[in-house]
Amino acid sequence: MHKPLRHASLVLTLLFAVTLNAHASTIILSGDVNVVTSLDGSLGDIVNPGNQLFFQNLLGAGTRVVVHDRSGFPVSGSFINTINNYYNGLSGVSSSTPSGALTNAVLSGADLFISVLPGTDFSPEELIELSSFGGDIVFIGDNALFVPANTRINAALSGLGSSMSLLSTTIDQGAHIATGSQIEEDPYTLGITSLRYFGPGQISVGSGKALFLGTEGQPFIGYETVSAPEPVSLLLIGFGLGGIGLARRRFGHTQP
Numbered sequence: 001m002h003k004p005l006r007h008a009s010l011v012l013t014l015l016f017a018v019t020l021n022a023h024a025s026t027i028i029l030s031g032d033v034n035v036v037t038s039l040d041g042s043l044g045d046i047v048n049p050g051n052q053l054f055f056q057n058l059l060g061a062g063t064r065v066v067v068h069d070r071s072g073f074p075v076s077g078s079f080i081n082t083i084n085n086y087y088n089g090l091s092g093v094s095s096s097t098p099s100g101a102l103t104n105a106v107l108s109g110a111d112l113f114i115s116v117l118p119g120t121d122f123s124p125e126e127l128i129e130l131s132s133f134g135g136d137i138v139f140i141g142d143n144a145l146f147v148p149a150n151t152r153i154n155a156a157l158s159g160l161g162s163s164m165s166l167l168s169t170t171i172d173q174g175a176h177i178a179t180g181s182q183i184e185e186d187p188y189t190l191g192i193t194s195l196r197y198f199g200p201g202q203i204s205v206g207s208g209k210a211l212f213l214g215t216e217g218q219p220f221i222g223y224e225t226v227s228a229p230e231p232v233s234l235l236l237i238g239f240g241l242g243g244i245g246l247a248r249r250r251f252g253h254t255q256p
Contacts, residue, residue: 028137029221031201032201033079057188058136058138065084065087065093065094065110066098069098079117081097102122107130144170146168153166164208165203172199188211197212200220205224
């Protein structure tokens, strides 16, 4: 093999090895924002220990939460504050509600990122930051009344490589309590015997897993672990492919 081509092939092999070691993120998707109000009984809801335990399970052994404030609906701020106050009330946990663009500085040191009914689209730069985020990512949408926010979440899910989506439908009108077979066994549901919800939107779990189901088995909360190459790896692979093409052209010109 000609030396330039051999060297370029070696570089590409190494770059593919970097890509195969890509970062994996767990994304949790909720089709019901009212699971939040049962954390503290806000907006006339009732406190439910199962909802509280679910949000504790989302954080796991983590200690820092970022609840992004890009609210686009009159009640979004209330949901954001409820989540923030709940986590700040847990021993050893700190939570913040930054607004504006998502940057490395905003996400640095966080274990859990939460977006509730986003009022603006996630930019490509923000999705790059989320794709390299080391913690869990939670998107909270809702039913058919919140199509614009659901659409923004779906675009973000697609950009992050997730097969899940919000269907923007409404199931189980009114207040309900998920119990028994409506709760799938999983570390995220560990210890939970009931979850209070209110007219959620159904989700498609795609290649992921359902966590909570409606009365007819429709999933409205689920999660998926996705892997995506680091942006730098993608860039380097582009250089590697370019190097092989250049080497081949040079090799071809030297042949009799």
